Amino acid sequence: MNHIQTVLIIGFVWPEPNSSAAGGRMLQLITQFQQQGYSITFASPAMDSDFMVDLAALNVDKKTIALNCSSFDIFVKELNPAIVLFDRFMIEEQFGWRVAENCPNALRILDTEDLHCLRSARQKAFKAHRDFVITDTLKEEVAKREIASILRCDLSLIISEFEMELLEKIFKIDSQLLYYLPFLLEPISQSTFEKLPSFEERNDFVFIGNFLHEPNWNAVQYLKESIWPLIRKQLPNTNLNIYGAYPSQKALQLHQPKDGFYIKGRANDANEVVQNARIVLAPLRFGAGIKGKLIEAIQCGTPSITTSIGAESMQGNLPWNGFITDDVTEFTKAAAELYMDKQLWTTAQQNGIAIINQRYSKEKFENDFAAKIQFLLANLSQHRLDNFMGALLQHHTLTSTKYMSRWIETKNSKEKKN
Template sequence: MNQVQKLLIIGFVWPEPNSSAAGGRMIQLILLFKAQGFSITFASPAQNSDFMVDLQEYEVEKKSIELNNSSFDVFIKELNPDVVLFDRFMMEEQFGWRVAENCPDALRLLDTEDLHCLRLSRQKAFKENRSFSIADLFVEEVAKREIASILRCDLSLMISEFEMELLESAFKIDKALLHYLPFLLEPIDDTEIKRIPSFEERKDFIFIGNFLHEPNWNAVQYLKDTIWPLIKKRLPETVLNVYGAYPSQKVLQLHNSKDGFLIMGRANDAQEVVKKACVVLVPLRFGAGIKGKLLEAMQCGTPSVTTTIGSESMHGDMPWNGFITDDIVNFVDTAVQLYQDKEIWGRAQQNGITIINQRYSKGLFETDFRTKIEFLRSNLQQHRLHNFMGAMLQYHTLKSTKYMSRWIEEKNK
């Protein structure tokens, strides 16, 4: 009888699928491994949060772990997982060397979420009022840490084709270390389409996004100061509902009912509020990865206006679920056009449904992923022999990070 395979996920935070796209992504990965028959333990050094998902509902064991504490060594030796998945590179930095030392035969996977170094380099360029260039990545400190983490792992899961190409061309990462696995969604069938509210049943504009994420906060400021006043002038009866988890005081202060700019805070059901809106506005000026809020708009049959950064790597060569523009005047014009023209709105909606079904339907990716994991598990030593840079970094990390961690642990006693 085959032994049940064990997966350990080391989470940066406890998953909150209703607060962020990252939380939704983690649940998708859990379900993907569940379908492969894995027994799953989710461990994290994070504090519990009010909106974290109940992992027991997914038959996942929850385990709190500590940073810089050898109690983790005891825990992982006892668990002896077949596969370890690091949720973002920071978790691989903290725990990767302990996994390598205590469970050397475990397959080590990294879920990048998005390329942090790309997002931060773009953010820095934006704040310094200059254009971003690939050269910015090479001076970004986070890039050195993130790329080292990718090299130390056996496989990194990428949600963006653009970021995969960037890693291969700019950083010369071997494509054998990367695997394209975007958001995994249920296809939208005719029954589902019939349930989507019609053009006539909708009103107003919406923005939705977690406020702990800097690109979202910047986009809301841009809407408030520049874009929304121009739309409001053209459509005085409309309002913009701004939803998002973890709004700070500076976010709440933007609320202005006279201007129709309404800070609504956290949405209990994000899809419900997006389905009621006529148009989603997402004027992102920096960021990385693929945008959960824009996929959610497509799932809800709600057209969107976004920027080239917002739509990056999301739609291939298919027409967008609305409009893509970096020009303020054009952004306003197309938002008003979508709001007023039922025919253009309907075409945009259909484009979004096509994108979901042809690019994000989970059935497109499940078999490939299963095959990849099985292949790596059967050929792990050979796979690692081809990754000398990773082995070298693993060696030096064990020497440096290990003793730094041991020193912090002694200091904490």
């Protein structure tokens, strides 16, 4: 009888698919590995949250682990996973060396989610009122950590083609270490769309996004100060409903019913909220990755108006399901037109179906991803020999990380004794 091999996923947080796109992405990866015949253990040093997914219901073992503690070494050695997936580079920094030391033959995969150095460089350029240039990413302190993590891993999953190009051309990462894997979605049938609320049954505008994510909070402020007053002037009977997990006090203070601007907080059912809106507004001015809110809008049959950063790497050469513009006046004009014109709205909705089915349909990626994993597992020693920079970083960086972690562990145990 064949022994079922394990994939160990080490999460930065427990997956919350209803709070962020990252949570949904993680469930897609879990499904992929289960389909390939692996059993899954999900471990995280994070506290449990009220909104985390029920891992047991997904047939996933849950394990709470400690930072800077050799108890992880014992745990990982006993588990002896065939594959370890790190959720973001910070987790690889913490646990990568321990995995390499205790399970040297495990395939180490990094899920980048989105490139932090790109998001950070764009945010700084935005705040300094200057244009972002691609080489700004090289100056980011976080880039050194993020790229080191990519080099140390056997494979990094990249969600956006723009980020693939950035890593290969600007950071000169060997393409063998990178794998383009966007959101993996069910294709949309025309009959599914026919069951959704019609143009006439929908009203108002919606923005949805986790408030802990800086690009979302910035977009909400931008809507409040610059965009919504202009839309409201053209469409005085409409409202903008802002939904998102973890709203701050500052966000709640923007609630202005007399201006049709409503801060609603967490949506109990994001799909329902988006399906009943006529249009999604997403004026993102910095960020990275692929935007879950815009994918969700398409799946709900809701056209969207966003910026070039919002739509980056999302539609390839297909028409957008709405409008893409970085100009406030254009944004406002597009919102009013799309809101009032049923034909324009229906065409936008159809454009969305094509984007999902041609760019994100999971069957386009599943077999190739499984084959890539099998190939790496079968050729791991050669793959690592070819990645000398990774071996060098593993040797040096992790020696320093290891001793720092050991020092913290010793210090903690001394404090407990005292």
